[in-house]
Amino acid sequence: MRIGLLTDGGYPYATGESRLWCDRLVRGLAQHEFDLFALSRSAEQEAAGRVLLPPQVAGVRTAPLWTADDDTLGLHAPRGPLARLLTGGGARTYARRERRRFAAHFADLAASVCAAAGSERGGTDTQAGPAPGDPARGGAGPRLADERFTRGLYGLAELAWEHGGLPAALRSETAVRILEAACRAPGTGRTVQTATVTDLLAFAAELDRVLRPLSLDWYEEDGLGAVDLCHATAGGAAALPGLLAKRFFGVPLLVTEHSVRVRAHYLSSDGAPVSAPVRALLANLHRRLATEVYRQAALITTGNTHARRWQERCGADPARVRTVYPGMDASRFAALGESEGDGGPDTLAWVGRIEPAKDLAGLLHAFAEVRVAEPGARLRIIGAPAPGPAGAAYLARCRTLAGELFPEEDAVAFEEIGGPEVPELARAYAAGGVVVLSSVAEGFPISLVEAMFCGRATVSTDVGAVVEVIGGTGLVVPPRNPRALADACVALLRDPERRARLGAAARARALELFSVEQNLAAFHGIYLELIARAPVRESPPPATHDGPRPFATPPEAHVLGHWPEPPGREHVDRTPSWAGAGSADA
Known part of the structure; x- marks a missing residue:
């Protein structure tokens, strides 16, 4: 089977947890052939270089989403992949007929995005999720807005496929004027109606980034048209090539989301601050795009039920959503997890x-x-600050606070993995008898799973997928409640037998649910399930061949009649690559 793997900001670049997951998937399913289509989100990722790819990766095609606005506007000469993108059609100008097509399609897309803000309660609540009457909750108005979004999106995609020029058009004065008219139209929310020209320019710039995959040269018979299945490893921009592959060639689409893009937008605080109108427009754009991706996907997999609830809230059909926990490598924690050592019996570890x-x-x-109840207790904080000045500033504030609360030098220690005390990750979890997670926001808690692999008892705050991951093998307390967190830590520090029982149960649960093996088995079955449902087009047999071709005709071809299509699914004639060219007796 030939899989088109669509990635966003991870694989094959040598950074990030998503890169590790994709690499394990590709290497673990060596019976399949992978074509890699990768979007990069930062210059640092490309500068870091690519990982050494296994032989089952037949080809790699990359494109940037991170390029500076000045490059896109043509103020500086573009270089590298961006130059190929722009010279391939991004920088050319449209003729009159093409401009009319662009204006019509972009007006549909802009009207649907701006109309989605019409249900904002009070006009400023952009983080409460879909409100009553919102497009994500259904209704005649929302259905019309959905239709306008899909009509505009695919109209722009077909225009870019035929004539190129989309990046330049999205940054043009025409686009800004259309956005302004859509924001001022009756029925939009007060937040969007207050958008200034500066806001519209900022939104147009981000819209260009999100829609940049529409202008790529991946939509060819020897590109995405040649794969049997598109597997998007993220939503949003990464899934756009999969949408077009389905529309142009009938390729089934599988979407895997470990972090829902709409949720990530609501929680994001990185980069330059944006105004309320821009934030509202971006939220509506991401929600519209997520809804279309979920509608077109043959199957959606998520890493936890917390993310699944977000997907269903954004319009995903529960019947097509499946939870597949991320696969993590347990081998590097095996020695610690199987030992009987209890770590530092009076030490709490945060990693x-x-x-x-x-x-x-x-x-x-x-x-x-905790120190009041257990004066001999210690806390080891092991980790590096988040990249950028904000992370370093937060670490400095925490060090200052620790110095004020604990004048004793040995009460709290700040360490990094790779130092003499903590040479590797497993040693970080071995540093304490109890591992603590104190987050106020969390998706899938990777550090918690690693602590479970190590057989450590844990105390965690009830955020994200923590309760789902722990499953009764650790203590869970409300977030932002230091007293409850302290009481749970003291309870485990004083009860070594309970720590041992919880640690053993946590390790058994992690090995059963969160190992690489269970993840690979799940996706291998999903690949076979989706390709078995793919329509097959009869073709004449080849003129010559070297002998019998195993599986030249799938067994379904011998069954009389027609296979029923699932409700709402368009029938698209398509021949998977493993079906070959058919046979004379088909």
Whole structure:
């Protein structure tokens, strides 16, 4: 089977957890052939280089989403992949007929995105999710807006496929004027109606980034048209090539989301601050795009039920959503997990990336109460700050707070993995008898699973997928509650037998649910399931061949009659590559 793997900001670049997951998937399913279509989100990713790819990766095609606005506007000469994108059609100008087509399609897309803001309660609530009457909840108005979005999106895609020129058109004065008219139209929310020209320019720039995959040269018979299945490893921009492959060639689409793009937008605080109108427009854009991706996907897999609830809230059909936990390598934690050592019996360990969402300040206040109950207790904070000045500033504030709360030098230690005390990740979890997670926002808690692989008892805050991951093998307390966090930590520090029982149960649960093996088995079955449902087109047999071709005709071809299509699914004639060219007796 030939899989088109669509990635966004991870594989094959040598950074990030998503890169590790994709690499394990490709290497673990060596019986399949992979074509890699990768979008990069930063210059640092491309500068880091690519990982050494296994032989089952037949080809790699990459394109940037991170390029500076000045490059896209033509103020500086573009280089590298961007130059190929722009000279391939991004920078050319449209003729009169093409401009009319662009204006019509872009007006549909802009009207649907702006109309989605019409249900904002109070006109400023952009983080509460779909409100009553919102397009994500159904209704005649929302259905019309959905139709206008899909009509505009695919109209722009076909225009880019035929004539190129889309990036330049999206940054043009015509696009800004259409956006302004859509924002001022009756029925939009007060937040969107207050958008200034600066806001519209900022939104147009981000819209260009999100829609840039429409202008790529991947939509060819020897590109995405040649694969049997598109597997998008993220939503949003990464899934756009899969949408077009289905529309142009009938390729089935599988979408895997470990982090829902709409949720990530609501929680994001990185980069330059954006105004309320821009934030509202971006939220509506991501929700519209997510709804269309979920509608077209043959199957949607998610890493936890917390993310699944977000997907269903954005319009995903529950019958086509399946939970597949991320596969993680347990081998590097095997020696620690199988040992009988209890780590530092009076030590709490925190492991992760130091940033405000981890609420280390709350953890330090909780540990102050732990020291009152257990004066000999210690806290080891092991991790590096998040990239950028904000991460370094937060680490400095935490160090200052620790110095104020604990004048004793040995009460709290800040360490990084790779130092003399913690040479590797497994040693970080071996540093304490209890591992603590103090986050106020979390998706899938990777550090918690790693602690479970190590056989450690855990105390965690009830955020994200924590309860789903723990499943009764650790203590869970409300977030932003230092007293509850302290009480749970003291309870485990004083009861070594309970720590041992919880640690053993946590390791057994992690090995059963979160190993690489279970993840690979799940996706191998999903690939076979989806390709078995793909329509097959009869073709004449080849003129010559070297002998019998195994599986030249799938067994379904010998069954009389027609296979029924699932409700709402368009019938698209398509021949998977493994079906060959058919045979004379088909």
